[in-house]
Amino acid sequence: xxxxxxxxxxxxxxxxxxxxxxxxxxxxxxxxxxxxxxxxxxxxxxxxxxxxxxxxxxxxxxxxxxxxxxxxxxxxxxxxxxxxxxxxxxxxxxxxxxxxxxxxxxxxxxxxxxxxxxxxxxxxxxxxxxxxxxxxxxxxxxxxxxxxxxxxxxxxxxxxxxxxxxxxxxxxxxxxxxxxxxxxxxxxxxxxxxxxxxxxxxxxxxxxxxxxxxxxxxxxxxxxxxxxxxxxxxxxxxxxxxxxxxxxxxxxxxxxxxxxxxxxxxxxxxxxxxxxxxxxxxxxxxxxxxxxxxxxxxxxxxxxxxxxxxxxxxxxxxxxxxxxxxxxxxxxxxxxxxxxxxxx
Numbered sequence: 042x043x044x045x046x047x048x049x050x051x052x053x054x055x056x057x058x059x060x061x062x063x064x065x066x067x068x069x070x071x072x073x074x075x076x077x078x079x080x081x082x083x084x085x086x087x088x089x090x091x092x093x094x095x096x097x098x099x100x101x102x103x104x105x106x107x108x109x110x111x112x113x114x115x116x117x118x119x120x121x122x123x124x125x126x127x128x129x130x131x132x133x134x135x136x137x138x139x140x141x142x143x144x145x146x147x148x149x150x151x152x153x154x155x156x157x158x159x160x161x162x163x164x165x166x167x168x169x170x171x172x173x174x175x176x177x178x179x180x181x182x183x184x185x186x187x188x189x190x191x192x193x194x195x196x197x198x199x200x201x202x203x204x205x206x207x208x209x210x211x212x213x214x215x216x217x218x219x220x221x222x223x224x225x226x227x228x229x230x231x232x233x234x235x236x237x238x239x240x241x242x243x244x245x246x247x248x249x250x251x252x253x254x255x256x257x258x259x260x261x262x263x264x265x266x267x268x269x270x271x272x273x274x275x276x277x278x279x280x281x282x283x284x285x286x287x288x289x290x291x292x293x294x295x296x297x298x299x300x301x302x303x304x305x306x307x308x309x310x311x312x313x314x315x316x317x318x319x320x321x322x323x324x325x326x327x328x329x330x331x332x333x334x335x336x337x338x339x340x341x342x343x344x345x346x347x348x349x350x351x352x353x354x355x356x357x358x359x360x361x362x363x364x365x366x367x368x369x370x371x372x373x374x375x376x377x378x379x380x381x382x383x384x385x
Contacts (some may be wrong), residue, residue, distance in 0.1 A: 053137055056148040056366035057129070059163070061114045061229055062333065064094075064128065065363040066136040069370045073363055074136045075142040077363075080108045081128050088335030090124075093131045101248060107360035117152050117180070119162040120323050126169020128308060133170055147368050150180040151381065152207055152223040164262035164384045175384050178369065181211025181221035182379040187365030188329045188355040192216045192375045196326065201308055201344075202361060203334040205229045208304050210311045212319060216375060220315055224307045228334030231256055231297045238296035239273060243286035247275035247282040253298030256337070259290045262301045263346075301340070305347050312348060331361035 059079070066075035077094035084091055085107050092100055101110045102190060113125035133229065151163060160177060163368055165176045184202035195215050202209040205228045210348035212220040232252040239247050239255075258271050269290045277284040308328070327350045330341060336359075341352040355361050367374040 054146045054370055055133065055136060056150075056363065056369070057132075058119045058150050058363040058366060059114060059125075059129065060121075060204055060362075061112060061117055061227065062204070063359075064132055065360070067363050068124075068136055069339060069367070072367070073360065074138070075132045076360075077132070079114050079128065080110060081113065081131075082108050083124070084249075084317040085109055090127050090131075093128060094306055098141065099248075101207060101250060106119055110259060115206060116227075117223070118155055118159040119166050122162045122165040123169065125162070127164035129166055129172075130168035133172070146370075147175045148178050148369060148376075149175055150183050150366060151177045151364050153179050153181055153221045153381065154223050158194065160382060167384070176380045177382045177384075178366065178376075178379045179218065179221065179381050180207075180223075181209050181374070182213065182218055182278065183362050183365030183369065184209055184331050185211055185213050185365065186372075186375065187361035187363065188331050192372060197315070197322035198326065199305075199311070199315075199323050199328040200326060200334070200355075200361075201330050201332075203227060203332040203340075204303060204357075204362075205333060205339075208332075208334075210308060212323070214319060214322075214377060218378070219273070219319055222307065222311055226300055226303050228253075228256070228337075229332070230300050231260065231337070234296045234300060235260075235293065237288070238292060239288060240278060240368075241273070242292055243273075243288065244278045245273065245275040245286050247273050250273065255288060256297070257291060259293045260297055260337055261290065261294055261304060261339040262297075262343040264294055264336055264373065265290050281297060281378050297337075300345065301337075303341075305344060306355045309348060309351075312350075325352065327353060329353050329355050331355045331358045333359040 058065040058068040064079045068074045078098045080097040082092040082097040113121035119125045136375040154314045185200045197214045199212045208224040210222045235252040274285045
């Protein structure tokens with residue numbers, strides 16, 4: 042029996058899906074070890090972090106005026122490098138769980154079209170978290186791998202990964218990415234649209250958690266045959282008192298429809314940009330949906346109707362990217378092709 046080396050006992054290979062809504066960490070040999078909200082709470086006067094992840098989520102909408110709850114990530118990239126570093130440091134410590142203090146290799150997914158400034162912000166956050174050797178990985182490739190696609194497949198595969206902050210559209214043939222595009226639209230934008238709609242239509246301020254619940258319960262990418270309703274509670278914009286209102290599926294659909302249309306149009310543009318032979322493959326195979334926001338009711342039906350292609354949800358679509366990152370550890374060729382940039 043081969044015994045693990047001392048180096049292996051002291052180090053971990055880690056992969057990080059630093060998402061706008063959730064952060065997931067994969068440890069090689071152990072699987073997904075962290076899956077929590079990309080939130081932290083800090084005290085404004087001292088700038089001290091008081092809660093991270095699920096604990097920060099519990100404070101959202103309930104904390105005192107001095108406590109701010111933020112996500113240091115926006116549209117799939119780092120918006121606040123300092124707080125992103127603190128978030129990442131917390132989750133890396135949790136992922137290592139006392140097993141190691143170093144990581145020989147850390148993979149982080151990032152949109153393929155991320156700017157130099159966005160790369161530097163993510164690198165700064167990684168350095169703040171104590172990561173010395175980080176590889177930025179093309180999010181489109183790992184979304185495809187995490188959707189169960191064989192990287193050596195000779196036919197083209199199209200995957201649409203709709204997350205909280207971005208929509209990534211990617212196509213691959215035989216370990217080669219032939220198309221990728223990132224649209225800075227996702228599930229969080231739908232939540233914000235619902236917050237605005239409830240404020241305008243019902244004069245009530247609600248928080249992101251309420252908006253997300255409304256989206257999950259009644260949000261739909263196609264008009265519903267029957268009107269349904271749900272109750273929301275929040276703060277009146279008129280008197281400032283706690284207030285309740287009933288919102289219906291028609292106004293919910295109207296609020297998110299412009300965002301759904303942007304996603305559908307981006308997919309149609311991607312299909313028009315594919316090489317002819319790849320288009321033929323996609324015609325036969327259809328497309329796959331990944332990402333948490335792909336679970337929006339009726340989205341697969343809407344895309345199928347608009348593109349005249351079959352549309353299939355991947356298994357556990359929220360975890361497609363982190364699954365794909367984990368698979369890269371076992372496929373050196375795919376890893377080399379997926380790396381956009383390495384920093385140490």
